[in-house]
Amino acid sequence: MDFKLTEEHLMIRDAARDFAKTELLPGVIERDEKQEFPKEQIKKMGELGFLGMMVSPEYGGGGMDSVSYVLAMEEISKIDASASVVMSVNNSLVCWGLDTYGNEDQKQKYLTKLAVGEAIGAFCLSEPEAGSDATSQKTTAIEKDDHYVLNGTKNWITNGSSADFYIVIAQTHPEKKHKGINAFIVEKGWKGFEIGPKEQKLGIRGSDTHSLNFNDVKVPKENRIGEDGFGFKFAMKTLSGGRIGIAAQALGIAAGAYELAREYSKVRKAFGTEIMNHQAIAFKLADMHTSIEAARHLVMKAACDKDNGENYDLSGAMAKLFASKTAMDVTIEAVQVHGGNGYVKEYHVERLMRDAKITQIYEGTSEIQKIVISRSILRD
Numbered sequence: 452m453d454f455k456l457t458e459e460h461l462m463i464r465d466a467a468r469d470f471a472k473t474e475l476l477p478g479v480i481e482r483d484e485k486q487e488f489p490k491e492q493i494k495k496m497g498e499l500g501f502l503g504m505m506v507s508p509e510y511g512g513g514g515m516d517s518v519s520y521v522l523a524m525e526e527i528s529k530i531d532a533s534a535s536v537v538m539s540v541n542n543s544l545v546c547w548g549l550d551t552y553g554n555e556d557q558k559q560k561y562l563t564k565l566a567v568g569e570a571i572g573a574f575c576l577s578e579p580e581a582g583s584d585a586t587s588q589k590t591t592a593i594e595k596d597d598h599y600v601l602n603g604t605k606n607w608i609t610n611g612s613s614a615d616f617y618i619v620i621a622q623t624h625p626e627k628k629h630k631g632i633n634a635f636i637v638e639k640g641w642k643g644f645e646i647g648p649k650e651q652k653l654g655i656r657g658s659d660t661h662s663l664n665f666n667d668v669k670v671p672k673e674n675r676i677g678e679d680g681f682g683f684k685f686a687m688k689t690l691s692g693g694r695i696g697i698a699a700q701a702l703g704i705a706a707g708a709y710e711l712a713r714e715y716s717k718v719r720k721a722f723g724t725e726i727m728n729h730q731a732i733a734f735k736l737a738d739m740h741t742s743i744e745a746a747r748h749l750v751m752k753a754a755c756d757k758d759n760g761e762n763y764d765l766s767g768a769m770a771k772l773f774a775s776k777t778a779m780d781v782t783i784e785a786v787q788v789h790g791g792n793g794y795v796k797e798y799h800v801e802r803l804m805r806d807a808k809i810t811q812i813y814e815g816t817s818e819i820q821k822i823v824i825s826r827s828i829l830r831d
């Protein structure tokens with residue numbers, strides 16, 4: 452496997468790194484504390500092309516490959532995982548699905564705005580009784596004349612109140628089970644669409660997570676994505692790519708914490724020497740660096756598989772499983788390397804540790820990744 456980056460890849464990575472340092476770092480602690488959505492920063496990310504990186508240029512996107520996307524995700528996540536989850540949802544779960552499976556009218560009406568950050572998207576699959584068990588959709592979309600009538604509740608929706616357009620998965624033909632599920636584009640403000648209160652979270656506190664209620668919402672037929680019954684496949688295919696983005700987010704959280712710990716170990720003194728000279732600390736840094744490199748290889752492999760037109764269900768799931776565990780392990784050790792300072796906000800590592808946990812839960816828990824991986828290797 453040759454992961455040699457091109458000049459363009461390096462430029463994109465450096466641009467994301469500069470943006471994260473100059474625009475996201477100032478205020479990241481306060482936004483976390485106040486659970487404040489990074490509105491201005493997300494607007495700038497849209498202007499710089501970070502919200503529609505892989506979208507075809509004809510719809511306003513960057514036309515970039517997945518390798519560019521994971522490089523940018525890693526850099527943004529080193530500093531602000533709340534901003535990177537907004538980026539991830541918009542790029543992988545909303546823009547990619549519309550670009551790949553939307554029709555021309557849907558692309559013109561919605562994708563052109565989402566790709567440049569003029570609008571933000573949300574992806575609504577999870578429900579109170581359908582999280583990991585995603586085929587058990589209770590939200591219904593029943594056909595009536597020229598529209599569908601949408602009823603039900605979605606849980607934990609990222610960009611829940613900040614989004615303009617929502618991709619909503621719902622059951623149209625319950626007797627057909629997952630083959631009766633559809634995906635729809637729903638606009639904020641439509642009659643009967645209510646946004647629940649913001650969740651109070653452990654980590655990624657700058658991102659806004661809400662439940663959504665649909666009470667007899669009329670969705671025009673032209674807003675269904677793909678053929679009747681394509682919704683579950685649509686969701687699964689979309690999530691396969693989304694998981695690569697979250698793997699890159701986990702990698703960035705780990706790498707950000709590692710870099711802080713490494714630099715701290717060079718300046719903090721104990722027992723008459725910098726703590727890096729204590730082998731216990733040096734070995735922690737060696738372990739952190741090794742796991743991060745391994746995670747980076749898995750993330751790059753999955754991104755390359757996607758770019759090369761190979762199947763990436765397995766490589767994406769492995770990348771997410773491993774990178775999210777790395778994020779947890781490394782951030783806990785980064786706090787340890789910082790001693791008491793690791794436990795207070797101004798040193799950043801406690802936030803990264805709190806942010807790391809979600810990468811083992813959303814877009815398929817680690818247990819779900821193991822289901823995907825084991826089914827794939829046993830079938831093959």
Ligand code: CAA
Binds near residue numbers: 687816819822
């Ligand atoms: N691509 C295409 N089709 C797929 C697929 C894939 N990657 N994975 C499954 N399918 C298809 C199957 O082929 C099957 O269709 P057919 O019957 O026509 O063959 C259908 O989907 C059902 O598949 P399974 O029988 O495997 O279904 P299952 O009930 O055993 O569940 C699962 C499979 C992988 C566990 C799935 O339910 C799953 O992924 N659950 C986790 C849900 C999840 O990831 N949610 C994330 C929400 S979004 C989010 O979290 C965003 C965020 O935080 C920012």
Ligand code: FAD
Binds near residue numbers: 606655812
């Ligand atoms: P459950 O499915 O109830 O799982 C509980 C536990 O049981 C987990 O440990 C799980 O791994 C385990 N488990 C379940 N089934 C099995 C099995 N078959 N084998 C082994 N173990 C199993 N969803 C969206 O649709 N869109 C979003 O934008 C979104 N954003 C989110 C943001 C945040 C901050 C959070 C917390 C969640 C978000 N989610 C979103 C939902 C997320 O995808 C789900 O929380 C996740 O898929 C798990 O579902 P659940 O919470 O219902 O847990």
